[in-house]
Each structure stands twice: as C-alpha cells, then as structure tokens.
C-alpha cells in the first residue's frame with residue numbers, strides 16, 4: 491500500500507488527503523490544529539459522496555487515515571509528501587527542510603503553493619516541486635507541476651494514478667498559469683464592486699450564466715476560435731485585439747486593499763450566500779461539479795476525458811458465486827430519491843450497464859456495433875428485493891439463461907456491499923442489423939462466445955427467473 495503524508499490539513503491539505511485516501515493510499519496528516527481531525531472528517535464525508543459518483547466503476551478500497559503532530563513520524567515511509575501549510579514563504583522555509591530531513595530520498599515533495607516559484611521555495615537547498623491543485627482537490631483534476639523535469643515526470647505518473655491531470659509548467663513564474671488568469675479576473679471584479687458597477691452576486695451571475703460554462707468544456711482559445719466565425723482565430727484577433735488597448739480593463743492596477751473594500755465585499759457576499767453554511771455550499775458545489783464532469787465524459791472533453799482515462803485503469807471483472815462480475819461501482823447520490831435510497835430506475839440502469847459489459851465480453855463491443863450489428867433489449871423483468879444507499883458498493887453478476895439464434899436471455903443479480911441480493915433483472919435481447927433495423931443472426935464468433943457462456947451457466951440455479959408480475963415473492967437469495 492502506498493503512503494502519502496499531508497503537512498497542513500486545512501482546506502487544501504484536507505482535499506489532498508481525500509483524493510489519496512479514496513484512491514486507495516494510506517494517508518498521514520500532520521497539523522498542529524486540534525480541530526484538524528474534525529475538519530478533515532467533514533471534508534472526507536463530502537468527498538465520499540461526490541468523487542465515486544464520477545465513475546461507473548468502483549474506486550479502490552479506501553486507505554488508512556492517521557493524524558500526527560510530529561512531522562517526522564507522519565512522513566516516515568511516505569512515497570509522496572504534500573506541503574499544504576499557509577501561504578507564507580517564511581513558514582514554507584521552515585517546513586520544507588524538516589520534511590526533507592525526515593523523508594526517504596526517492597519520495598516526491600510537493601508544495602501546494604498558489605504563487606511561489608520553486609527557486610523561492612528551495613532557497614535553502616531543498617528539492618521540492620510545486621504541485622499546485624485546485625479546490626476541491628478531490629474532484630478537480632488539474633495540478634500544475636513546476637520544477638525539476640524528472641521529478642515532475644515521476645510526479646505526473648503518480649497523479650494520473652489518482653485520477654488527476656498534471657500540467658507541467660515550462661518556466662517558473664509567480665502564480666504559475668491558472669492563478670495568473672484567476673487573479674486578473676479577480677482584480678477586475680474587485681474594481682467593479684468598489685466602483686459600484688456591480689454587486690458580488692451580479693458578477694457571479696455574469697460568470698455562471700455564460701462564460702463559466704464555456705470555459706469548463708473548451709477553455710479560452712478554443713472558445714474564441716469559434717467566436718471568430720468561419721474565419722476562425724485570425725478574424726477574432728483582428729476584431730477584438732484592438733479592444734485590449736481601449737479603456738476596458740484595469741488589470742494592471744490593484745484597488746487599495748483596505749478595511750472598507752474588505753467590508754464591502756464581505757457584506758455583499760453575506761447577503762448573497764450567508765444563508766448557507768460553508769459545508770452546505772461545498773455540497774452544492776460538489777453536486778454541480780459532478781454533474782458537469784459527468785456531462786463532459788460523453789465527449790471526453792476537459793475533466794470528463796480525465797475521468798474516463800482514469801476509469802479505464804480501475805479494476806473490473808472477477809467472479810462472484812461462479813458468475814462473471816459485469817458491474818462493480820459505487821452508488822452516486824444522483825441515483826437516490828426522496829425515500830433516501832436508490833431509485834427504481836437505477837436498478838435497471840445498473841443492469842443495462844451490465845448488459846453492455848456482457849456484450850463486450852462476447853465480442854459485441856464498440857467495434858462490432860460500429861460494423862452495423864448489435865443487440866436490442868425487448869423485455870425486462872426487475873425484482874426489487876432490498877434497498878441500496880448512496881456511496882454503497884454495488885456488484886452485478888450476469889448469467890446466461892438462453893442463447894438461441896438471435897436470442898440472448900440474461901439474468902443479472904444486483905448485490906449489495908453486505909452481499910445481500912438487492913435485485914434481479916431478467917432481460918431478453920434480440921440481435922439486430924443496424925442498417926435494416928431488423929433482427930438478424932449474430933456473427934459466428936459472437937454466437938460461439940455466447941453459447942460457450944450459456945453452456946457454463948446451464949446447470950447453475952436461477953431462482954426468481956421466469957416469474958410473472960404479482961407472483962408471490964420467494965425468500966431473497968443470500969450467500
């Protein structure tokens with residue numbers, strides 16, 4: 491089991507702890523704050539309800555979490571140490587040498603710093619790289635890596651393994667890439683509030699109703715390329731480039747950061763969002779972020795592509811009671827309803843994903859479908875036997891009941907985390923020619939694979955298959 495040590499368990503350290511833990515790493519947190527355990531517990535609770543919801547496969551079993559006040563004890567045996575103490579160079583200059591003195595020579599030492607350059611961080615001879623993440627660290631994939639290229643390459647490999655997107659910054663610069671952009675927007679927004687042009691809420695509306703949505707899926711330059719119309723980027727530059735020298739922006743000036751400005755911004759922010767606690771706001775943000783990233787999975791754009799690539803490396807398959815496991819995933823909160831459990835539609839969704847997986851297993855995969863052949867479902871029978879709750883691991887096994895000519899009859903069992911049977915779904919599919927939209931015989935290799943599975947499953951029990959709606963419910967199967 492790999493171990494990560496997080497030095498400083500605040501907003502960002504807590505997010506790193508959750509990211510590593512939920513990807514199967516053991517995590518040691520070092521923070522002098524006696525409240526660190528409670529705070530990280532709350533961040534973890536939010537991470538547990540959101541991160542697994544990005545995936546259609548289960549994440550690895552969670553690692554072990556420990557808390558330490560002694561830094562040397564925390565970093566012992568760690569493969570990755572992430573410094574996440576407050577943003578003062580003086581403090582980082584005390585903490586980084588202490589980490590380096592206590593950690594093995596091969597361990598990566600990353601700093602979460604939002605703005606300091608590696609040459610500043612390492613002024614006292616340390617070997618840290620910048621590994622700058624984004625809040626919430628457990629959901630957003632980007633980590634800006636700055637520093638020694640070999641160390642950054644090793645770090646990138648590890649970060650991909652926990653579902654993140656490492657971006658190597660070619661040249662060190664204050665505030666790296668993303669924070670320079672964010673600072674520019676933030677400075678302009680402060681002027682707009684200070685000058686009474688807009689409230690904090692109006693500024694947020696101008697972002698979330700328009701360019702915030704665009705940025706999440708195409709960023710800045712690809713978006714502007716489209717804005718140039720058919721003539722593309724050159725036309726866009728010709729049209730809007732000159733505006734940069736008009737008095738549109740105050741980007742170079744910083745408004746005086748005095749109490750009056752802080753009070754103005756804070757009071758407007760209280761009026762806008764003060765009715766929700768920070769944890770409630772985090773849950774709202776997390777649910778929205780999960781929904782947006784899941785939407786991006788389909789096209790593989792941006793963060794959706796990162797999740798898909800990471801998911802491809804998550805273990806799937808195996809057997810349960812002699813039957814192939816066709817789904818192993820965690821139940822997202824979006825699958826639950828007002829009764830506080832998984833809604834009926836998603837029992838069928840899980841079975842449908844199991845059917846897709848089984849089709850791949852017999853060679854009726856994406857390439858086969860692209861060649862113009864597939865299976866269509868013509869009948870389903872769902873038996874709801876037990877509740878399933880958000881976050882719970884759900885496993886589906888698939889048994890072939892019949893495989894004759896165009897027909898494929900499957901019996902999916904949905905197992906809860908405690909190995910109780912949650913549902914069975916019996917499903918009948920017919921092989922179909924996608925050009926004529928009529929039923930047809932499968933290709934010989936698909937028939938051979940399917941009948942092979944059918945022969946292996948023929949002698950196995952299938953209690954509950956063949957029932958009609960309204961038939962008395964038999965006692966649920968248990969292991």
Ligand SMILES: NC(=O)C1=CN([C@@H]2O[C@H](COP(=O)(O)OP(=O)(O)OC[C@H]3O[C@@H](n4cnc5c(N)ncnc54)[C@H](O)[C@@H]3O)[C@@H](O)[C@H]2O)C=CC1
Nearest residue numbers: 498499500501502520521523574575576577602603604625
């Ligand atoms: N908050 C944000 O949005 C982001 C912050 N960062 C960076 O992450 C770092 C941490 O920032 P936050 O988490 O926001 O700060 P924070 O104030 O929430 O957390 C800092 C934590 O460090 C602990 N700490 C202080 N001295 C320590 C020491 N000597 N040893 C161990 N722990 C110590 C504090 O008790 C506190 O829990 C900063 O470098 C910041 O620039 C990076 C990305 C985003």
Ligand SMILES: C[N+](C)(C)CC(=O)CC(=O)[O-]
Nearest residue numbers: 603604623624625669672
């Ligand atoms: C405000 N901030 C500079 C600490 C922000 C970041 O560093 C990244 C983020 O999460 O926005």
